[in-house]
Amino acid sequence: MATKSWGNVRQLSNHARVLRYIFRNQPVSRSEIGQDLNLPRSMVTGITARLIEQDIVRELGKADTQEDGAPGRRRQLLGIRPDARFAVGAEIGVRHFRFCLTDLAGHVLEELCYAPTEEQIRRVNETLCLGVRQLLDRRPELGGRVVGVGIALPGHLNAQTGGMVSHAPQWDAFNLRAVADGLDQPVTAENNVRAMAYERYLFDIQSCPENFVFLHVGPGIFCSEFKGGMLTGGSYISGEIGHTISNPDGQRCECGKVGCLQTYASEDWIIKKARIIYASAPHSALRSLAGRAEDITLQTVLTAYQLGDTLVIQELREAVRYLAVAAANLAIIMGTEKLYLHSRMFQHEILKSELKAGIESQLTFVDKQNSEDVEILEFHPARAAVGAAALAIDRLFICDRS
Ligand SMILES: [Zn+2]
Known part of the structure; x- marks a missing residue:
């Protein structure tokens, strides 16, 4: 069977462009499709007729406003049939x-x-x-x-x-x-x-725009970007924000460099540092939550945070601080419409609001609009x-x- 690794939007057929436009903009009228994609009305009518015939697109009913240049006629709206495929x-x-x-x-x-x-x-x-x-x-x-x-x-x-x-x-x-x-x-x-x-x-x-950055914090930290409706950068190192330097005097990262963002804010390093706290601080809440240092998971760390363990609080605050700086830098450099953040850590409301406040304070010198376009997503495994x-x-x- 065929494999496909790359889809270039710029090389799409008109048929594919129309279908993709309906996907992203539904409910949408034929005249909007024609105007935005710069296609003749007859072509849009032909393509949508085929999509309706194939049961992929359906007519959703008439819009409240009238079709441009067609007095008295209300626009027929089109949408994708979710169970078509x-x-x-x-x-x-x-x-x-x-x-x-x-x-x-x-x-x-x-x-x-x-x-x-x-x-x-x-x-x-x-x-x-x-x-x-x-x-x-x-x-x-x-x-x-x-x-x-x-x-x-x-x-x-x-x-x-x-x-x-x-x-x-x-x-x-x-x-x-x-x-x-x-x-x-x-x-x-x-x-x-x-x-x-x-x-x-x-x-x-x-709510997802055509231009956005998605930043994920898991065992490692990585980001991806959509520009003009296209996933950008296919190289192996693009997106490796985890290995950008947060602190040149920091600890040595597994990549060989010193003070990578990864060493402050990744799940792997947060767990690693919590295990050191476990071994060196006999009164840590971690002791009551895990039998051995090796048993500590991110969930253990978050519970210790909730219980008020001061060393764990310090560790997570530091993680949030470095992450906020990196995310704000990313938003400024990429000049994107929206920045999504996704991490198991931010299921926790206090950490989530600290991160949001941290990013916003970094972005105060730019347009106010920018900080509102940072969305911390609910963690979804x-x-x-x-x-x-x-x-x-x-x-x-x-x-x-x-
Ligand atoms: Zn690194």
Whole structure:
């Protein structure tokens, strides 16, 4: 089966441009489509007629305002039929493999998630094929309406070989072509944080602009960017904000540099520092929460924070402070319309408001508007898998139309 790693919006057919425009701007009239895409009315009428015939687009009823230049006629609005097609999104990682089946509006119909064994990671291509088949077997009635499979990777796709570029050796066996061969479905793949940006772009059409940055804080810190409706920067180091220097006098990062943002604000380093607190501070709340230093997770750290452990509070405040500076710098440099932040840490309301205040204070010298465009998202563990389904819909269904 075909693999597709890259969809260039600029090279889209008019058919694909119209469908993508309806996706992002629905409910929308034919005249708006024609004006914004600079296409003749007759062409828009022809393309939308075909999409309606194929049951992908539907007429939603008349708008309150009149069609330009057509007195007395109210505009007929068009929208996507959410159940016209479906997609599978999969996320692979050492902690979990997650599979989601979604419709065109991003509703999750079926989900499968488990912690993989070493064997399942070693045989990652077969594991992926099996997971997709298990998920689709639950909904045999969808049959030919599944457009394909998107995969969110804990690294970057090597478009030449189909392999994954990653610091972690356990993913050496991954190959997109092998997955495509094992499935009776077209497949595509992207880095997991880039997939999360797709989840915003395609499934949050109400508030997601055409230009935005998505910053994710997990075991590592990474950002991705959409510009003019296109995911930017396909290189292996773009987005590596975690390895920009926050403090040249800081600690040595695993990348070899000193004082990376990663060493202050990533989950891995927060846990690592909490383990040091555990070992050196006998009265720490961490002692009552974990039997051994190795048992400390991010959740343990957050609970200790809530219990008022002063060293943990200090550690997390420092993480928030460095993260706020990095996020504000990013917003200023990128000049983007919106900055999304996603992290398990900011489920905690106090940390969330400290981060928001920190970013806003950094942005006071610029337009007030800017700080309002920072959105700290609710943490959603399936965001990358759902984003991978959005990726599949965009690349394998919308952009692929001739
Ligand atoms: Zn680093």
